[in-house]
Amino acid sequence: MTDATANSPALPDRKHSGSLMEHTARTRRRNNAEKRFRAYGLAAIGIGLAALIVLLVSILSQGLPAFSQTFVTMKVYLDPAKLDKSGTRDIEQIKKVSTFGYAPLIRAAMQETMTANGIDPEKFGLSEKAAEEMISKEGAAQLRNFVIAHPDQIGQTVEFKFLADSRIDGYFKGRVSMASAKLDSNVSPAQLQLADALKKAGVLKVGFNWGFITNPDASENRPEAAGIGVAIIGSLYMMIIVLCLALPIGVAASIYLEEFAPQNWFTDLIEVNISNLAAVPSIVFGILGLAIFINWAGLPQSAPIVGGLVLTLMTLPTIIISTRASLKSVPPSIRDAALGVGASKMQSVFHHVLPLAMPGILTGTIIGLAQALGETAPLMLIGMVAFVREFPAAPPEGFFDPASALPVQVYNWTQRADPAFTERASGAIIVLLIFLLSMNFLAIILRRRFERRW
């Protein structure tokens, strides 16, 4: 055998004669083809990874500025002559002063602050109004809320931390430049120069933007005040609903299908339905929610309850598939032992199989929840794109209040004209990704910590 193999290259009628050590043209071609094929494979993996990296870097670089914000700290004299003309400190009278009535206070405070810091507003050629416009329009509302909450402070000088206008904010983040300001009707280069001077004086500071995480959405012309507070609450409510509905229903369905279901047409029908539902486009679930939950059952639009129900139906197949897998992985000997000591079938499942499958079930549930958290399209159809500024109430009533959701808020912001909203949208995506990452991390930890190998 070995001899024959050793002798074979020496056979005279061999077509490709030559030594094994020296490659013939054909061998070289084949080897090159082999190398090319490998290179294609590596390139494919490289492209995939590069796409991931470009995606993450682009979102991060666009979104990180949303977490810092320019603030202007000023002392404002709460002028009784303007805020409480009657002098009675009657709260109803004070409430009658609209936010427009508060603008002059900010204007005065701005001038005061500049003089105190040795900045001559004349030098920049800015009117008092133009200087005031550097403060967000939210400032007057902030002042008004403070005065209504603390009427006793009228007549005092109180220090406030105002949001700077989004263009000023953008200037310090590199979104707005002197050149772009010249073309922009909302900001002038002089205002930017003044902002530089204010920053040097320490009046204007860039700090961490907690407001972005806690505030509700804001209107079109004040992106600096927009936050994802309502969206986070809305998403949280929906996740609670999904968890409370999808987990028990999914586990119950899986137990039936895996442990009890007889082989018949009904079981087949259920199985086919579940595997199909897992692949139905998410927007179709949105149509279902609109037609059934809103138009037919009369549930309110934009409410977390409807979103939660729709997402529950979407998550169920995921949970059922993973639960069945983890029920299947519990060895039959456990069931047999339970039956052997006299447990009923139901007892063996609920007392022994289910607890052993629990880590797998929880992992699947968390992954399902993470999917539901990022889902956008069905929520758009059930009215979650509405502009919601009010925080929903505490559950259970809050489930029926209008709310937003994180991914839908992102979509909303991308539809607005001001580029400052693009920054906010990317910032919200970062928050969303952090949530998803921690959920997946939790799932991995659960799996590592509790998974049993039989």
Added chain:
Amino acid sequence: MPVLWIVLAVLGLGLIGYFVGRSRALGSAGGDIRQLHSLPSYYGWNAFMFTVVPSLIVLALWLLFAPTLIENRIAATLPQATLEQSGSTSLLMSEVRRAADALDLAVQQGTMDDAFSRNLRAEFTDVTGRLKATGSIITQDVTQPVLRAAQQYRVMSSTSNLIMSVLVVVLAVVGLIYALLRTNRDFRARNTVEIGIKSILILASSIAILTTLGIVLSMLFETANFFDQYPWQSFFFGTKWAPDFRGNSALGMLPLLWGTLYISTVALLVAVPIGLFAAIYLSEYAGPRLRAVAKPMIEILAGIPTIVYGLFALITVGPFLRDAIASPLGLGNNTNSVMTAGLVMGVMLIPFVSSLSDDIINAVPQSMRDGSFGLGATQSETIRQVVLPAALPGVVGAILLAASRAIGETMIVVMGAGAAAAQMDQGLGAIINPFQAMTTVTVKIVSQLTGDTDFASPETLVAFALGLTLFVITLGLNVLALIIVRKYREQYE
């Protein structure tokens, strides 16, 4: 919240049933647990089940159907003239409901006493004003027939509520007594409880069927409405999409379908080669270390929500393609384009194709590779001529599944592809330029169903017809893919 109280009362009765049933069973066995057929707690649960389940089912059914029944009876009593005046019964009924709610509120706030609210007549009192004063939303003046109906509505719904409460509680008590009477030491409580639990399990599994049924029925129903108002031939074969809420819309589906297929094709052209090669490399060549790093990294792409891809298309890929390719070549200056959406969607589908193909390639038996190597084939020859042909049905199934994903994908196309429908009447050049904006079926479903919608106009209802078309197409692809994959698996296992 009277319903909440009823539920609490029923649950309370159930709890009593649990403890009484348990102790009754123990008592009948003289305290000797060995004499009982089942464990004592099963007798308790049995009593709980009989108390709670039937009464809560009745409560749910009542809440579901009573309002409709009442409204139908009220609507029948309304004079024909009033009905004609308001245009539709449902509008009038919502007016009646609002008036009734306002009356309730007025009684609650104490501005009217109950008898007064019943005998109130619109001719003699300024009802509208007084109801508005309670803070309720009354859009129109409350006329006498409406007021009359509202008063009737209040009476009927309070009677219905009363009957419901009594019925539910009585049913709970009857169930409790029945269960307790049956409780003795020979009663097979465990079997009864287990039958109950099993029914719950079956019910939970049928939700999948109900969901599919709900999807199909809700869309079928509205689609039928749509085809009543708009000819189906023009929908399926129309080449122009120009909805106009003032009427006279052209609602042809073909431009949308073209956009959908075009974008999906671009996406698949990106995803299939990359995904397939990545899967081949990872399963056939990569060492355990590269595999341990690269496989999860690529799968991260699958876990990223589509809104993130949409934003990526909108702020990065779109502007880049426009500035780098489309504008210099004079192919258009849109950031939204077929290419933008297609490329980004392709990236989204890479992990989908690669992990499915990976599984399938791994399932090809090693003996086939060994045979090929034994004949002197190189590794790439083995893959191309042995492994891939063997895995082909599975790979085709994976590609079909990816195609169904691409067709149903919404957020990427909403944010990346644009809103203008392909103009099929402008010739071939207008519809094959990949750097122009083009809209898809899913985008139009979103745009026709968000914002102010009027569920009577064909411009809104067309979304349901589009949805049904989408559902049928994706369902077809999924079923085909499943059949192919299943058939292939049978070969090797």
